[in-house]
Amino acid sequence: AQSVAQPEDQVNVAEGNPLTVKCTYSVSGNPYLFWYVQYPNRGLQFLLKYITGDNLVKGSYGFEAEFNKSQTSFHLKKPSALVSDSALYFCAVRDPRGGSQGNLIFGKGTKLSVKP
Amino acid sequence: EAGVTQSPTHLIKTRGQQATLRCSPISGHTSVYWYQQALGLGLQFLLWYDEGEERNRGNFPPRFSGRQFPNYSSELNVNALELEDSALYLCASSPGTQYFGPGTRLTVL
Numbered sequence: 001a002q003s004v005a006q007p008e009d010q011v012n013v014a015e016g017n018p019l020t021v022k023c024t025y026s027v028s029g030n031p032y033l034f035w036y037v038q039y040p041n042r043g044l045q046f047l048l049k050y051i052t053g054d055n056l057v058k059g060s061y062g063f064e065a066e067f068n069k070s071q072t073s074f075h076l077k078k079p080s081a082l083v084s085d086s087a088l089y090f091c092a093v094r095d096p097r098g099g100s101q102g103n104l105i106f107g108k109g110t111k112l113s114v115k116p
Numbered sequence: 117e118a119g120v121t122q123s124p125t126h127l128i129k130t131r132g133q134q135a136t137l138r139c140s141p142i143s144g145h146t147s148v149y150w151y152q153q154a155l156g157l158g159l160q161f162l163l164w165y166d167e168g169e170e171r172n173r174g175n176f177p178p179r180f181s182g183r184q185f186p187n188y189s190s191e192l193n194v195n196a197l198e199l200e201d202s203a204l205y206l207c208a209s210s211p212g213t214q215y216f217g218p219g220t221r222l223t224v225l
Contacts (some may be wrong), residue, residue: 034213043120043206043216044159090159095172098164101147101210103172106159 002027004093006107013081013114021076021110023091032094033074034104035065037087044090050074061085081114088112118143120209120217128223129197137192137220141209147171148190149214150182154203162205165190197224 003026013019025031032051036044048059055067065076074091090109095102121140129135141148150162161174165184179195188209194201202224208214 036216041221043218044208046213046215049213092159095161098172100212101164101166101171103149103161103164103174104151104159104208104214105161106151108158 002093002095002105004091004105004107006089006091006110008110009108010111010113013112015083015114015116016080019078019081019085019112019114021089021091021112023074023076023107024072025074025091025093026072027093027096029096031072031074032096032100033065033067034092034094035059035063035074035076036090036092038090038109039087047076047089081112083114083116086112086114120207120215122205122207122217122220124220125218126221126223128225130225131197131199133197135194135197135201135222137194137205137207137222138189139192139207139209139217140189141207142215145209145211145215146188147210148184148188149208149210150190150192151206151208152176152203153206153219154200157203159206163192194222199224 005024034049035047050067058064088109091107092104123138147166152160164172182192184190204219206219208216
């Protein structure tokens with residue numbers, strides 16, 4: 001079965017420090033991977049995706065993610081965290097049974113807290 | 117370009133009633149997805165519609181149903197509401213990347 005794991009419920013970093021939010025996946029075939037961010041009482045905002053190509057994917061707001069096929073990981077990173085990055089982050093993989101349009105399977109989410 | 121819109125923003129119902137949630141996709145998007153975000157349960161896939169047809173369904177009982185209209189907007193219907201149906205219901209549209217609406221907060225009393 002397809003699945004996504006976000007092993008950390010919460011990540012705490014100081015403003016200006018680099019941040020990493022971890023994600024591992026299990027999916028048959030080539031994975032289509034996504035990161036979304038959710039601010040309180042809001043919907044999800046798309047950050048970035050990996051479909052194919054370069055293992056380092058750059059996205060919105062200075063975020064990037066590194067795809068590692070051998071470790072089945074897709075960790076989200078940012079070189080210098082901002083207080084405004086504090087939010088709930090979700091990693092997702094597309095259900096391969098739906099082809100290029102399939103629904104998403106989400107991890108449990110990781111709460112990122114950036115302190116001044 | 118307008119994003120995905122959902123209505124109503126909040127909905128309060130009592131147990132046993134029916135709820136109807138609505139979603140309008142981004143112009144040109146033909147696929148609409150529904151997800152439930154319940155406290156402590158994360159984001160769970162409910163339903164996927166494309167070109168008016170149901171393409172996939174998550175692990176939810178049949179009292180969760182929906183449809184997609186010719187203009188690609190969609191409705192989610194929840195019959196015989198239960199307390200545990202209280203959640204944020206998110207709609208997304210696609211092709212390719214899924215873009216989400218702000219959600220409908222359903223509270224069942």
